[in-house]
Amino acid sequence: MKLRRISTAVAAAATLALVATGCGGGGDKGKDGDKIVIGIKFDQPGLGLKTQDGKYTGFDVDVARYVAKELGYPEDKIEFKQAPSAERENLISNGDVKFVAGTYSITDKRKARVDFAGPYFLAHQDLLVRADDTSITKATDLNNKKLCSVTGSTSAQNVKEKLAPEADLQTLGGYSECLNGLQNKTVDALTTDDSILAGYAAQKEHQGKFKLAGLKLSDENYGIGLKKGDKDLQGKINKALEKMKSDGSWEKAVKEHFGPANYKYEPAPEITEKG
Incomplete structure (x- = not known):
């Protein structure tokens, strides 16, 4: 009986170690453990652009950085990954990115595969x-x-x-x-x-x-896409977006990236995607 109890304890400890290892690989820290991997566009000036010198710039990039900072990741712990429109759901579902901020309009079709936080912009x-x-x-x-x-x-x-x-x-x-x-x-x-x-x-x-031209031919609510069912992360991102609006960082980023185009942008939208 004693031997059996010891064997059971060892097996349980091994199982817990495996579970902990599995959780630690992703979690809030992305796949590298100490980094967070975020999907953005690489080819959209003013929103998500990877420049020739390897830097990342744009409104979506600023939003992503702000959210990451509120989640506990300084800029040197952020890894940006290209997220083409057709690949966004796959990148999220496969765990290749923690979240996507890349002109990602919230639609019912997309919500069947991923969850959203926000919206943070109305286009x-x-x-x-x-x-x-x-x-x-x-x-x-x-x-x-x-x-x-x-x-x-x-x-x-x-x-x-x-x-x-x-x-x-x-x-x-x-x-x-x-x-x-x-x-x-x-x-x-x-x-x-x-x-x-x-x-x-x-x-x-x-x-x-x-x-x-200043026409409003459709409403496009940009949200931050994340893995379906991750209500904890959704809540944390929404809290970060609210803070970004309240402390003036949202307005500053919009004016910096869109101001030269004389773009009459909408005020920051109300957050509707909640658990």
Whole structure:
């Protein structure tokens, strides 16, 4: 009996050690133990951009850093991982990132796979046109005009199917290509979220060349995506977002990254994604 009790105790201790090891690998500290891994966009100026010198800049990046700091991670403990739109749910579900902050609109379809904290920003689908163009002031003005967006864009289809069926839709590989077309007058307008458009228009090399039409063709509530069922993390992120608003950091970040585009952004939205 004594031997059996000792064997049982050893087995129980081994099981607890395995469980502890499994928890320690992820937890609040990401996969490296002492770091947190966060998914962001690498190719969206003003929101999430990896610069040529390897730095990360943008409004979403500032939000991610602020939240990480409130979770106990200084900047040198943050690892940013590229999170393309089509891969965000997989990165979260697989545990490759702790959370994603990358123009991540909260939708019912996405909430079937992940949970969200926030929202922390309200964007709208809009149009970007040349600064001297007065011919496009509403969506229907795009009829018989050349509209550009990226391949697979729901924004472009929304305009084509619902607002301007006679628009000449051209889809290219990236927004930068559309911007070049807009500048060279081979296209008349570019459509996607106004925050993304403002980020491009605010770039130093683009300042004064383009303007937002100021249309609100859809509501896009950006949230922070996290693993489904992690209510503890959701609550901590929401608390951090509330603090970011109350201490002025949210407003400062918005003005820094979008100000040069004269972007009429919405006030910080009320947090609705709660456990």
